[in-house]
Amino acid sequence: MATGTILLWPGAITLPDGTSGNAFCRAQVAKSTGTAPTNGPSLFFTELLFDPSTDQHCFFTFTLPSDYSSGGIINIDWKRASGTTAQNGIFKAAVAAVTPGATEVPNTKALNTVATTTTAAGTTSQALVTTAITLTMDSAAAGDMVTVMLGRDADNASDTLTVDAQVTDVNFTYTTT
Ligand SMILES: [Ca+2]
Numbered sequence: 001m002a003t004g005t006i007l008l009w010p011g012a013i014t015l016p017d018g019t020s021g022n023a024f025c026r027a028q029v030a031k032s033t034g035t036a037p038t039n040g041p042s043l044f045f046t047e048l049l050f051d052p053s054t055d056q057h058c059f060f061t062f063t064l065p066s067d068y069s070s071g072g073i074i075n076i077d078w079k080r081a082s083g084t085t086a087q088n089g090i091f092k093a094a095v096a097a098v099t100p101g102a103t104e105v106p107n108t109k110a111l112n113t114v115a116t117t118t119t120a121a122g123t124t125s126q127a128l129v130t131t132a133i134t135l136t137m138d139s140a141a142a143g144d145m146v147t148v149m150l151g152r153d154a155d156n157a158s159d160t161l162t163v164d165a166q167v168t169d170v171n172f173t174y175t176t177t
C-alpha cells in the first residue's frame with residue numbers, strides 16, 4: 001500500500017452555470033514581477049480566484065485508477081490576493097462517484113456530503129498555504145467516474161479572509177492497493 005496522487009489543477013475544470021447556489025470561480029493567468037532569467041521568460045502560471053463573500057465552485061472529473069483502495073483527500077495550494085493580517089479562509093469539497101455498467105446515471109446524480117476545512121492565510125501577502133480536505137468518497141471504487149467539487153465557503157462567518165483566495169494547484173491523494 002502506498003499513496004497515489006492525481007493532479008487536478010492546473011488542468012481541465014468544469015464551471016457551474018451561475019444560477020442561484022451555483023456560482024463559479026474565475027481563472028486568470030498571473031505574471032510574476034520577478035526578474036526574468038537570462039535567455040528565459042518571466043514566470044507565468046494560472047490560478048483560480050474564489051470570492052471573499054459569495055460561495056464559488058468548480059469541478060474536476062477523472063477515472064478513479066485501478067490501484068485505488070481507499071481514502072480520498074483533496075490538497076489545495078492557495079494564497080491570499082493581498083494583505084498580511086491574520087485571517088482564515090474556508091474551502092469545501094464533495095464527491096460524486098458513478099460506476100460504469102451499474103444503474104447510476106450521472107445526469108441524475110447528486111454530490112455526496114460537503115466537507116470543509118479552515119486554514120489560516122499566509123501572513124506574507126500572496127504566500128502559499130495548503131488546505132487538505134478529507135473527502136466523503138460516496139462508496140467510490142476503482143474505475144468509477146469521480147467528480148470532485150471544490151469551492152470556498154465564503155459566506156461562512158468563520159471565513160474571515162477579506163480578499164480573493166487564489167488557488168494555484170490542486171491534487172487528489174488516496175491509498176493504493
Ligand atoms: Ca456556504
Ligand SMILES: [Ca+2]
Nearest residue numbers: 052053154159
Ligand atoms: Ca468570507
